[in-house]
Amino acid sequence: MTVFLKEEIGKIKLSIPSTDTVLDPKPYTVYLLHVQLAVQFYVLKKRYSEFRILHEELLEVTGRVPPVEFPPKHYLLNVLSKPSIIEERRRKLETYVVTIQCVEDACWRLSPSWRQFLRLPVYAFEQHINLIDNSIIQCPDQPWIRMFHQTKLLLQEVKRDISRQRYSDSITTSQAVWTASMRDFSKVREILERLDQDLNDTNTGITIEERELWRRKDLLHDMKRECDFLEHIIYANKQIKHDMPLVAQSWQDHKQISLHNTSRIPETGRTRELNSIGLIHLQKDILAEQDEQLTSFLPILREQKDMAAAISDELDIQNDMLKELDESVQKTNIKLKFVKKKCEQLK
16 A cells, blocks of 8 residues: 555545534534545534533643634523524634644544544544654653554454454364454453553653543453453354354354353342243332332422421521521610710719
8 A cells, every 4th residue: 555545544534514403302503523534424413512522531631722722602692593603613613623633733633532522433543543653742641542542453353353253164264363363362451451550650750630540541441341251252252163063153053052151140039930021020020119119218308308498497587586686785785885874974
């Protein structure tokens, strides 16, 4: 593939040419974000609040303000009744996303929030990353973000290998695909451990906000769980290929093997003698019991609310009485001073 072709594949063009109004459940404006890739085009309907969340996440992840001002929120105006405001906001939002996509510093568009917001497919994001020169990346913790994205791409490759292994009709091909998937899977495990160590290492000199730190830990946790699930599938596929003839496996056979290998939930006294229909009725009865419990709590909550309101009223009355008492004391004090002066004059 030539350099020119790689650049064409990696290009992502964004625009917001128009808006639309959604009436259900209540009217609001959506901005039609056009995403043009090399081999794909799609339109995303985004609300202003979604753009605002993206802006806040980019600030948290990178710690830097994007190179273009984000359009402010109008708190006291009904935007739907002001087409001029909607049009102005559309132009500013378009300028915002286009500037981030085209600016030389790739710090913002390499963040996970940007990719999720645009719903970029794996191949497009991978080609886009390959176009970025590391010398212009200025975010201090950019290597972590880049490594995380590369790990996600590698995990996608493992998923493709699993699919190829499942539908391959040759022992040699199946074994080769299994070996490749296990090799990539081992790399993913190693990179995840390294990413986890980087997050827990305090000697790197890189400061990450606590909220962003926990978000990244959650991302790693989700990816580890996905790895565990894929590992189970890899070994299950290998066992199925080993035990069954190399023919097209029907869905019924696959379901029986899955049920045979899956550990069942322990039975209880209420479920041991029930069939599937009985279990459904039992679940409905349990839900009905929970509804009754909630219903029984409602009078108690109303009573507590009435008691709180009565206490509040009583406190207001007591405050008024204290104010009146304070005023009476002040008046009495003034009268006592006046009487004291009269007594001194009589002496």
